[in-house]
Amino acid sequence: MKQNDSKDVAGTSGAVLSAKGKNKDEMASLEVAEDSREAQWTKPSFMGSLFMGKLRTQDFMPFFDQTEEDKKIGDEYCAKLEKFLLENLDSDLVDETGIIPDKVMKGLADLGAFGMKLPKEYGGLELSQANYLRAIALVGSHCASTVALLSAHQSIGVPQPLKLFGTPEQKKKFLPRFSAGAVSAFALTEPEVGSDPARMSTTAKLSEDGNHYILNGTKLWCTNGAIAEVMVVMAKSPPKMVNGREKTQITAFIVEKNMPGFEVLHRCRFMGLAGIQNALLKFTNVKVPKENIIWGEGKGLRLALITLNAGRLSLPAACVGGVRQALKIQRAWGTERSQWGAPVGKHEAGANRLAQTASKLFAMDAMTFICGGWVDRGTHDIRLEAAIAKIYCSETAQNLLDETLQMRGGRGYERATSLRARGEKPFPVERMVRDGRINLIVEGTSDILSLFVAREALDGHLKVAGAVLNSRLGIGTRLAAAVKAGLFYAAWYPWQWLAPIVDFSFWPRFAGNGKLGKHLRYCKRTAHKLARTLFHLMALNGPKLEKRQLQLIRITKIGSEIFAMTASIGKAKKLGTKEAAELSDLFCRQAKARIAENFKAIRSNDDASIRKVAAGALSGTYEFLEKGSVRIG
Numbered sequence: 001m002k003q004n005d006s007k008d009v010a011g012t013s014g015a016v017l018s019a020k021g022k023n024k025d026e027m028a029s030l031e032v033a034e035d036s037r038e039a040q041w042t043k044p045s046f047m048g049s050l051f052m053g054k055l056r057t058q059d060f061m062p063f064f065d066q067t068e069e070d071k072k073i074g075d076e077y078c079a080k081l082e083k084f085l086l087e088n089l090d091s092d093l094v095d096e097t098g099i100i101p102d103k104v105m106k107g108l109a110d111l112g113a114f115g116m117k118l119p120k121e122y123g124g125l126e127l128s129q130a131n132y133l134r135a136i137a138l139v140g141s142h143c144a145s146t147v148a149l150l151s152a153h154q155s156i157g158v159p160q161p162l163k164l165f166g167t168p169e170q171k172k173k174f175l176p177r178f179s180a181g182a183v184s185a186f187a188l189t190e191p192e193v194g195s196d197p198a199r200m201s202t203t204a205k206l207s208e209d210g211n212h213y214i215l216n217g218t219k220l221w222c223t224n225g226a227i228a229e230v231m232v233v234m235a236k237s238p239p240k241m242v243n244g245r246e247k248t249q250i251t252a253f254i255v256e257k258n259m260p261g262f263e264v265l266h267r268c269r270f271m272g273l274a275g276i277q278n279a280l281l282k283f284t285n286v287k288v289p290k291e292n293i294i295w296g297e298g299k300g301l302r303l304a305l306i307t308l309n310a311g312r313l314s315l316p317a318a319c320v321g322g323v324r325q326a327l328k329i330q331r332a333w334g335t336e337r338s339q340w341g342a343p344v345g346k347h348e349a350g351a352n353r354l355a356q357t358a359s360k361l362f363a364m365d366a367m368t369f370i371c372g373g374w375v376d377r378g379t380h381d382i383r384l385e386a387a388i389a390k391i392y393c394s395e396t397a398q399n400l401l402d403e404t405l406q407m408r409g410g411r412g413y414e415r416a417t418s419l420r421a422r423g424e425k426p427f428p429v430e431r432m433v434r435d436g437r438i439n440l441i442v443e444g445t446s447d448i449l450s451l452f453v454a455r456e457a458l459d460g461h462l463k464v465a466g467a468v469l470n471s472r473l474g475i476g477t478r479l480a481a482a483v484k485a486g487l488f489y490a491a492w493y494p495w496q497w498l499a500p501i502v503d504f505s506f507w508p509r510f511a512g513n514g515k516l517g518k519h520l521r522y523c524k525r526t527a528h529k530l531a532r533t534l535f536h537l538m539a540l541n542g543p544k545l546e547k548r549q550l551q552l553i554r555i556t557k558i559g560s561e562i563f564a565m566t567a568s569i570g571k572a573k574k575l576g577t578k579e580a581a582e583l584s585d586l587f588c589r590q591a592k593a594r595i596a597e598n599f600k601a602i603r604s605n606d607d608a609s610i611r612k613v614a615a616g617a618l619s620g621t622y623e624f625l626e627k628g629s630v631r632i633g
């Protein structure tokens with residue numbers, strides 16, 4: 001079955017299938033999540049096909065390349081941006097003072113940095129996605145607070161949703177303001193509502209004259225919220241009756257800071273990103289004109305998800321920028337610092353850090369920029385790949401930054417300003433570690449995004465077999481679905497076993513890829529194994545699979561490693577150099593080991609014991625372990 005041409009079967013979602021044993025809140029959350037997801041696949045998806053056993057090498061070969069003209073635009077813009085950053089933005093000072101200075105804000109506005117992706121007709125720079133990501137990586141290598149400001153504004157703040165879904169009037173009214181430097185924000189999270197927006201309590205009631213919505217509620221951790229002129233606010237508008245049942249409606253509103261009833265209650269402070277103007281916001285009877293709804297009533301969460309498909313790529317790009325800087329620091333320190341008779345980069349433990357950083361950076365870069373290329377060409381559905389790039393790059397970057405800190409020894413733990421004050425090179429590794437940690441949490445935590453990927457991985461199967469298991473459907477419909485599913489699996493399942501034998505027995509596949517060919521062959525074989533494994537898990541667990549999060553996360557991890565391997569091979573092939581092949585080869589060798597570990601853990605694991613001990617820990621069975629610590633809270 002092609003991932004991109006399957007028709008959604010109403011009522012076959014995981015949420016509906018597994019209503020048994022769920023409480024009302026859980027069902028409501030799942031239903032909102034299911035209603036918000038994009039059910040159709042209108043374009044090819046590398047990951048969607050992979051989970052069904054098909055490795056689409058054609059997506060990476062040839063690897064996306066910018067046109068000469070587009071590259072020139074990016075080169076020129078990034079050169080201007082870099083000069084500006086070096087001359088004007090002291091990132092250590094931002095960290096110390098918690099302020100991005102006005103001259104930096106103005107300079108960025110003059111450089112068009114708040115309208116990088118906006119069309120020229122609205123005064124924007126109209127950069128391609130690839131050039132936008134290059135700019136974000138550049139800023140991310142220098143100042144994480146500034147990249148968070150630009151990314152929150154551009155990836156999910158008002159410009160992108162308006163560009164995609166705004167009316168001509170909305171675009172004309174707001175977009176030129178952003179191009180000129182107005183900052184925007186996105187307000188979804190609330191004190192009681194983080195990953196699960198169904199229970200949001202901010203409300204939007206229609207006014208008596210029917211011209212306005214009246215917003216009431218509180219929004220937490222809104223990046224740029226303290227300085228934004230305009231923001232997207234998600235609120236519950238009146239529910240709708242659909243098929244006799246009340247459906248929650250979450251709607252996106254454009255709110256301006258000068259609307260009466262809007263207040264910034266508190267500027268939040270964090271372990272890193274000291275310069276972000278992140279705030280707790282309050283809305284008290286804020287009158288928002290009806291025309292300020294983006295896309296339509298009840299479409300708020302879907303809007304956020306679609307906007308984030310490409311918007312989420314800012315984050316891996318910023319991580320790539322950070323790790324580029326980390327590699328530079330490792331190289332400098334690894335060469336100049338000698339202990340026990342040799343530079344620390346030459347002792348095998350230090351050398352390993354350099355090798356890990358270089359080879360993983362190569363793969364992170366490939367994953368992020370292939371997604372950017374797919375966006376620019378409009379050829380692919382990137383919802384899974386962007387989510388994976390976000391999880392993979394944020395987790396890998398954090399690990400590599402931590403290793404960089406370790407390689408710097410005591411200096412890794414010392415603030416850059418302190419290093420500078422006593423005459424040493426002010427490598428800001430300590431700040432980079434603090435700043436990077438949030439990337440595993442914002443725009444979807446690693447857990448939530450992994451489960452999102454797993455949900456989509458199951459989609460191909462749910463579309464074939466979901467109706468069979470759905471007790472809400474009539475017996476006739478279920479029987480017809482069973483026959484159809486039986487026919488599909490009679491051909492599909494044996495092929496997942498046979499293909500690796502047939503494919504590789506008669507001719508050496510991917511021979512034109514030098515020593516990377518063997519890794520591609522591995523990816524192709526492993527795609528079938530992954531598809532079989534997922535199918536077995538479904539067959540064994542049925543609807544309960546949704547609760548086996550550790551297994552689902554392992555499936556996501558295996559898929560992610562295959563994506564990273566294929567991207568790195570595609571990039572190495574495009575570059576065609578010995579060095580690129582070396583980096584990709586090392587990355588692939590190590591990715592294979594991680595994949596093997598995950599397959600092993602799927603077959604044999606301690607999940608049942610983990611569940612038991614976790615339940616004990618939660619209920620206080622092991623309270624004795626906590627004795628001897630000072631009371632908190």
Ligand SMILES: Cc1cc2nc3c(=O)[nH]c(=O)nc-3n(C[C@H](O)[C@H](O)[C@H](O)COP(=O)(O)OP(=O)(O)OC[C@H]3O[C@@H](n4cnc5c(N)ncnc54)[C@H](O)[C@@H]3O)c2cc1C
Nearest residue numbers: 186187188189193194195221222223441442443445447448
């Ligand atoms: C610096 C910063 C900037 C932010 N910027 C913005 C912004 O601009 N706009 C905005 O709206 N929000 C913003 N946020 C909020 C951010 O998006 C949330 O923190 C994030 O969505 C997680 O929500 P939560 O913190 O409430 O965690 P919770 O949802 O309470 O989750 C707590 C933990 O439980 C896990 N978890 C939750 N549900 C499940 C589940 N079903 N299965 C398995 N694990 C689960 C999570 O992964 C997490 O590890 C920001 C937060 C910070 C700290």
